[in-house]
Amino acid sequence: PVLQAADIIMYKANGVPVGVDQVPHVEITREIARRFNHLYGPLFPEPDAILTQTPKILGLDRRKMSKSYGNAIYLSDSTKELTAKVMQMITDPQRMRRSDPGNPDICNVFEFHKLYTDTEQVRQIDHDCRSAEIGCVECKKIMAKNLTAALAPIRDKRRYYESNPDLVQQIMTDGSAEARKIAIETMAQVKNAINIRY
Numbered sequence: 001p002v003l004q005a006a007d008i009i010m011y012k013a014n015g016v017p018v019g020v021d022q023v024p025h026v027e028i029t030r031e032i033a034r035r036f037n038h039l040y041g042p043l044f045p046e047p048d049a050i051l052t053q054t055p056k057i058l059g060l061d062r063r064k065m066s067k068s069y070g071n072a073i074y075l076s077d078s079t080k081e082l083t084a085k086v087m088q089m090i091t092d093p094q095r096m097r098r099s100d101p102g103n104p105d106i107c108n109v110f111e112f113h114k115l116y117t118d119t120e121q122v123r124q125i126d127h128d129c130r131s132a133e134i135g136c137v138e139c140k141k142i143m144a145k146n147l148t149a150a151l152a153p154i155r156d157k158r159r160y161y162e163s164n165p166d167l168v169q170q171i172m173t174d175g176s177a178e179a180r181k182i183a184i185e186t187m188a189q190v191k192n193a194i195n196i197r198y
Contacts, residue, residue, distance in 0.1 A: 001024075001025045001028045001029075002023050002028070002032070004028075004029065005028055005029035005032045005033075007027075008026075008029045008047055008185075009029060009032065009033050009036075009044045010182070010183050010186050011182055011183075011186070012044060012045055012186065013045070014047055014048065015047055015048045015049075015109075016029070016047050016048070016049060017049070017050040017051075017052075018050065019051075019055055019056055019057075020055040020056040021056065022049070023049045023051075026047060026048070026049040027049075029047060030046040031143045033045065033046050033047070034046055037166070040152065040171040040190075040193040041193055043189055043190065043193055046062040052084070053114060053115075054111055054114050054115050054116075056113065057111055057115075058087055058111070059071030059104045060073070060088055060089045060090070060108075061070055061090055062090045062107050062108050065152050073085050073086075074145075075151060075154055075155070075158065076158065078154075079148050082144060082147060082148055083148070084153070086109070086112075086140050086143050086144040086147065087137075087140050087141075087144065088102070089108055089109050089118060089140060090108055090136050091107045091109050091110075091139070091140070092104075092106055092107045092129075092136070093106070094106075095136065098132070098135040098136075099132050100132060100133065101129075101130050101131060101132045102129040102130060102136070103129075103130070104125070104126045104129050104130065107124075107129070107139075109124065109136070109139055109140055109143050110126070110129070110139075112147060113125055113139075113142075113143055113146070114127060115150075116143070116146040116147045116149075116150045117142065117143070117146045125142070126129050145159060156167065160190045
């Protein structure tokens with residue numbers, strides 16, 4: 001968390017887009033910035049955690065999504081792999097039969113719908129699930145289709161960069177140079193604030 005704090009405040013970020021599990025780390029960053037500012041003067045902003053409408057997405061098995069658990073969906077997954085993963089996702093564990101009303105509030109697939117399905121269709125799925133007008137299999141198929149469509153531009157861009165490694169190297173070199181410039185400037189301000197002469 002302290003190294004993460006350094007990465008954030010080095011560039012004087014005002015906000016950090018994170019998942020809900022990273023909010024405590026951002027709070028540590030805020031405390032470090034606040035303490036430095038208290039001791040040496042106002043140099044660093046106290047960054048806010050920026051959360052999305054769905055700040056936590058669980059893995060296929062409703063545990064934390066993790067490579068080590070083997071329950072993650074990857075941006076590099078093919079359409080076939082993605083569809084297979086979505087079809088094995090755990091939905092409402094209390095819905096035993098197609099005719100049973102479901103509860104989208106505890107359904108992992110529905111959380112993905114909030115991200116990748118248009119608002120009107122999300123409302124319809126919510127209603128249809130609660131009234132047993134849609135089954136989990138159909139719901140997953142809709143989710144897989146929408147997720148595939150949402151990831152298509154990312155996959156296209158990924159293929160483009162994979163076929164242009166020199167461009168990727170140049171982007172990293174340019175980004176590193178820009179970050180170094182900002183870091184040197186920030187460290188000069190820090191040294192001045194704490195009265196270190198070099």
